[in-house]
Amino acid sequence: MVASRTGSYKKPLPVIHPDNEPYWAALKNHELRLQRCTDCNTLRYPVSPVCWKCLSEAADWEKLSGKGTLRSWIVVEAATGNPAWSEDIPYVVALVDLAEGPRLTTNVVETDPYSLTYGMPLEIVFADVTDEVTLAKFKPAS
Ligand SMILES: [Zn+2]
Incomplete structure (x- = not known):
């Protein structure tokens, strides 16, 4: 992913x-x-201020492997809503199971959207979309 440091990023950013x-x-x-x-x-x-399982507030921020598995995906082929995504069409919105367990909703990038297969191994791509925000996306594992 090419980093965008121009401040011209038009998609919604996280709060x-x-x-x-x-x-x-x-x-x-x-x-x-x-x-x-x-x-x-x-x-x-x-991310949550309390544990969903035991309601504890205590937690450490653990570094994860960045490895995952493709569990489900769609290929977006038509512009809807925010036109900022139009230039990315076709693009992939996917559910990725991290090696450590949690399932992320994310994008699979740097590959042909129509080449994906269920269960394929993926690895994280750090997409620097602004000076302040980096998004977690995935690509086929090398
Ligand atoms: Zn807990």
């Missing part, structure tokens, strides 16, 4: 707040980190 700031800061440093509950060891996703 960064104290609860999710470590997630976005890690991506900016080209690391994928999620909260691991220090009471019951559950990996939390989406």
Whole structure:
């Protein structure tokens, strides 16, 4: 993914707040980190101020492998809503199961959208879309 440092990024950006700031800061440093509950060891996703399993507020931000598996996807072939996506058509919106468990909704990039297969191994791509925001996308594993 080519980094865009021009400030011309037109797609919606995440709302960064104290609860999710470590997630976005890690991506900016080209690391994928999620909260691991220090009471019951559950990996939390989406980011949350409390553990969905035991309701503990205690967690560490664990660095993950960036490896995943393609579980489901669509190829978007027509512009809808925000025209900022028009130039990306066709593009892939996918569900990716991280090697560590959580399932992310993301994009699969740097490949022919019609070449994807169920269960294919993927690896993270850090898409620097602005000076402040890096998105977690995936590509076929090398
Ligand atoms: Zn917990």
